[in-house]
Amino acid sequence: MQENLERQVIELIATDRIDVPISSMSGKLKRQKPKLAQAVDFDIKRYNGDRVFAYFDNQDHLKSRGTKEGIEKFAEEFPKYGTILRGYIEEQRAVREKYLVFGMNEGCKVTADDYLGVMQNLGFTPATAQSLYPELMDISRKLRNKRDEYKRSILIEQTI
Numbered sequence: 807m808q809e810n811l812e813r814q815v816i817e818l819i820a821t822d823r824i825d826v827p828i829s830s831m832s833g834k835l836k837r838q839k840p841k842l843a844q845a846v847d848f849d850i851k852r853y854n855g856d857r858v859f860a861y862f863d864n865q866d867h868l869k870s871r872g873t874k875e876g877i878e879k880f881a882e883e884f885p886k887y888g889t890i891l892r893g894y895i896e897e898q899r900a901v902r903e904k905y906l907v908f909g910m911n912e913g914c915k916v917t918a919d920d921y922l923g924v925m926q927n928l929g930f931t932p933a934t935a936q937s938l939y940p941e942l943m944d945i946s947r948k949l950r951n952k953r954d955e956y957k958r959s960i961l962i963e964q965t966i
Contacts, residue, residue: 815908820920822958827945902965909957
């Protein structure tokens with residue numbers, strides 16, 4: 807039982823440490839794509855190059871109002887009830903949150919096999935995981951040094 811629990815927490819820590827650099831890279835890529843797309847500029851209807859093609863596609867469609875906009879519209883039409891509704895929304899409420907706090911004991915490390923196991927669970931072949939491991943760990947260490955990594959936590963339950 808205790809060995810299984812140790813294994814589960816090690817897997818959680820390895821997963822968390824792999825998640826940080828991948829999420830960081832993913833965020834950078836997601837922010838970069840719209841900028842790159844907006845920088846593409848050509849005057850012809852369709853571009854066909856040697857290896858790529860590109861064209862602009864304009865689409866008109868209806869989109870639902872967001873919650874905030876819907877509440878504003880409702881409050882304009884029914885001011886009395888809009889005030890009541892805003893009051894409900896702004897009202898503070900007690901929330902109980904349960905976190906799992908985890909970390910490595912001082913002097914202990916997550917092994918390469920632990921990390922490789924997590925990477926293989928993500929669908930990487932053993933060879934791919936092995937080749938990506940050094941670079942991923944280098945990025946992970948750099949990011950980890952920028953923040954306190956002694957202990958981490960994950961929200962596992964929320965009760966309103």
